[in-house]
Amino acid sequence: AQSVTQPDIHITVSEGASLELRCNYSYGATPYLFWYVQSPGQGLQLLLKYFSGDTLVQGIKGFEAEFKRSQSSFNLRKPSVHWSDAAEYFCAVGDDSGGGADGLTFGKGTHLIIQP
Amino acid sequence: DAGVTQSPTHLIKTRGQQVTLRCSPKSGHDTVSWYQQALGQGPQFIFQYYEEEERQRGNFPDRFSGHQFPNYSSELNVNALLLGDSALYLCASSLLAGGQFFGPGTRLTVL
Numbered sequence: 170a171q172s173v174t175q176p177d178i179h180i181t182v183s184e185g186a187s188l189e190l191r192c193n194y195s196y197g198a199t200p201y202l203f204w205y206v207q208s209p210g211q212g213l214q215l216l217l218k219y220f221s222g223d224t225l226v227q228g229i230k231g232f233e234a235e236f237k238r239s240q241s242s243f244n245l246r247k248p249s250v251h252w253s254d255a256a257e258y259f260c261a262v263g264d265d266s267g268g269g270a271d272g273l274t275f276g277k278g279t280h281l282i283i284q285p
Numbered sequence: 286d287a288g289v290t291q292s293p294t295h296l297i298k299t300r301g302q303q304v305t306l307r308c309s310p311k312s313g314h315d316t317v318s319w320y321q322q323a324l325g326q327g328p329q330f331i332f333q334y335y336e337e338e339e340r341q342r343g344n345f346p347d348r349f350s351g352h353q354f355p356n357y358s359s360e361l362n363v364n365a366l367l368l369g370d371s372a373l374y375l376c377a378s379s380l381l382a383g384g385q386f387f388g389p390g391t392r393l394t395v396l
Contacts, residue, residue, distance in 0.1 A: 203384060211319055213328070213387040259327050272318055272341050273385065275327030
């Protein structure tokens with residue numbers, strides 16, 4: 170069964186500093202990988218996705234993520250965070266048989282706090 | 286272009302009751318998935334509907350059922366509500382290989 174681990178429950182970063190959120194997955198084949206962001210009381214917004222090809226993917230809001238098969242990781246990065254980036258971030262993995270449309274398995278999330 | 290919409294926004298029920306939640310997918314999307322998100326947790330996949338049939342199901346009991354209509358909208362039904370069913374219920378729509386787009390969710394409280 171597939172699984173996703175987000176090792177950091179909370180991360181605090183100063184505004185303007187760089188950010189890296191960790192995600193490790195367990196999956197037997199080539200995974201479809203996603204990062205979502207959730208603001209309090211809101212639904213999830215898709216930041217970026219990896220299906221195949223270039224292992225460095227660009228997303229919205231200045232985020233990027235790198236797929237590393239050897240480490241089973243898909244870490245999310247941003248060079249300079251803004252106070253509006255404070256939110257809950259979820260990594261998710263999907264089965265490739267459905268082209269990324271199958272039910273996703275989510276991690277437990279990382280709560281990002283931005284210090285002024 | 287409207288995104289995924291869900292109704293109602295909030296709902297309060299008592300144990301043993303039944304509830305129906307509704308979802309309209311993003312324009313052009315034909316697949317709808319439902320997720321349960323308990324407080325402080327990541328979403329958990331309930332099931333997915335495509336062409337009006339349940340295509341895939343997560344590890345949820347039969348008390349959770351659904352339906353998809355010809356216009357691709359969907360309903361989630363939960364029977365015999367338990368306190369543990371209190372959660373945010375998220376609907377997501379998609380096309381194959383396009384990633385899933387989520388609605389704002391329905392907050393269900395079971396008393």
